[in-house]
Amino acid sequence: MTASPGISQAVDRHSPLVPAEPKPLLRFWNGWLKHQSGLIWLTGLLALVVALGAASYPKLFGWIIDALAALSGASVEGAPLAPEDMVVWGPVLVVAITFIRGLGLYGLTVVTNTIAMTATTTLQQDLFAKLLQLDFARITAEQSGAFAARFLNDVNAIRDGVIKVVNAAGRDILSLIFLIGVLLWSDWQLALVAIIIMPLAVWPVTAIGRRLRKAAGRAQEQAGDMAGAVEESLGGVRLVKTYGLEAGEAARVGAALDRRRQLMLKMVELRGRVEPILETLGGLAVGGVFAFAAMRIGSGATSVGDLSAFITALLSAAQNVRSIGGLATAVQEGEASLQRFYAVLDETPGVGDSPDAITLPAGDGRVSFENVDFTYAGAPALDGLTFTVEPGQTLALVGPSGAGKTTVFNLIARLYDCSSGAVLIDGHNVRHVTIASLRQRLALVSQDATLFDASVRDNLLMARADADDAAIRVALDKAACDFVFDHPLGFDAPVGPRGNQLSGGQRQRLSLARAILRDAPILLLDEATSALDAESEARIQAALAAFSAGRTTIVIAHRLASVRDADRILVMDRGRIVEDGTHEALIARGGLYAELARLQFQS
Secondary structure, three states: OOOOHHHHHHHHHOOOOOOOOOOHHHHHHHHHHHHHHHHHHHHHHHHHHHHHHHHHHHHHHHHHHHHHHHHOOOOOOOOOOOHHHHHHHHHHHHHHHHHHHHHHHHHHHHHHHHHHHHHHHHHHHHHHHHHHHOOHHHHHHOOHHHHHHHHHHHHHHHHHHHHHHHHHHHHHHHHHHHHHHHHHHHHHHHHHHHHHHHHHHHHHHHHHHHHHHHHHHHHHHHHHHHHHHHHHHHHOHHHHHHOOOHHHHHHHHHHHHHHHHHHHHHHHHHHHHHHHHHHHHHHHHHHHHHHHHHHHHHOOOOOHHHHHHHHHHHHHHHHHHHHHHHHHHHHHHHHHHHHHHHHHHOOOOOOOOOOOOEOOOOOOOOEEEEEEEEEEOOEEEEEEEEEEEOOOOEEEEEOOOOOOHHHHHHHHOOOOOOOEEEEEEOOEEHHHEOHHHHHOOEEEEOOOOOOOOOEHHHHHHOOOOOOOHHHHHHHHHHOOOHHHHHOOOHHHOEOOHHHOOOOHHHHHHHHHHHHHHHOOOEEEEEOOOOOOOHHHHHHHHHHHHHHOOOOEEEEEOOOHHHHOOOOEEEEEEOOEEEEEEOHHHHHHHOOHHHHHHHHHHOO
């Protein structure tokens, strides 16, 4: 499977070779938001409509109050219409403003969520594309649950942050500006009282936001651990049930969930601190205004309508200030999640194409190891490995677990790079050719057959996208996949997540069919027939014998009966070749291979 051009371009755009923005939020703007400038301008226009509507309410409300007072005999000035007209047209204007503001809120919600979803979806695509580029060792070293947490929990925090920022930058800030204008228009002296009190919330809210960012980072990291624990437990459910480990696993995962609960409660508690601060300051502002307004009305300096407009605007402004205050916490959480995304996006793969890498020229598939050493996690895995496999030969690698057999496969496919020495394909060092062209020359069948939640056809086309149904049929037939032909849906039969609708043997036969369809000059078989019954194994061994003619075939086998006919057998132990020969020659030598054969064949 290849990444779409959009994903490839996204990864190139955020390549570690390009200097990253020092500020996480500025980097997010430049990389994932700026290209949506049209929609962002639209949110500004819609926010202006919403803000004008919010600011119109208080003043219109005050005029209606004054008109009603005038009709009752009070002396009121400053209304745009006569009292008789205002009490008629005022309610009509209220309905009209409400309707227009409602449309603006609807449009703002849709557009804001479109911006947030587009940005975060692209970010997810970039992350997944980068994960596929990272070293095999890097990916396998971290629990897949930790990556899943980034895709789910972290991206939700980022999405919420984007939505709140766009709303705050548009609707809340514009509304606050217009409402402050209404306050000053209604009574500038009262407005000064409120404006002096409200900014006092800035310092405590900022300090809480910093603590919340740290707590959010810890919570998101723990989410990965928790997801990994759940995935690990459910993935091994057969063992758990067979060994009666339900209680222990429930306790282990329960402890992770409890830790998650504690961290989330800490975040809720920190968020909760913002509300009483803003609420108290809002109360102080309103209380101060009422106290000062009593003197103003008593002296005739303001009307009841102006005071009503002022109070209404002040309460609306307090709500906007509360939303803006909550913005700080959302931004801190989103920034913590962005840092976790960037930590992966900025990783430089240790295994990659060199600047002068060439496409691997066509060849017969000759494989050579020249004095290869490989160290993994500080321990030697291969030590001075040297051998050559000629085209048309079948080479078997045997030996005890941990001898380095699978490492040989990983070095051929360049999932790892050797520590010293050279791995050659048709005389070309694999470090000097492009990874894509190298892997096009390989077909792999591993002991753990990997299938995806798609149809039989789709799983086989992963080996060769241009294969037609005739080629698929031939590959399935050679791999003894009779169960596909017997299925009512045939090639379109679903295999289920990880192939769970098939038996282990059926999964492995489909994996073999995929390798046959790839038609590569180098065939790597890692216990390829271990899950098959005797009849299917005999059919596949015959098919493989025909298929491997003229190809380089390297087999990892623990069952020595499956490699009796190999042209050459290398016996490995502790990363070295300790014996080399045919089955008969190695038996006659009476060494490690003969001992392994005696242990297997006597049972």
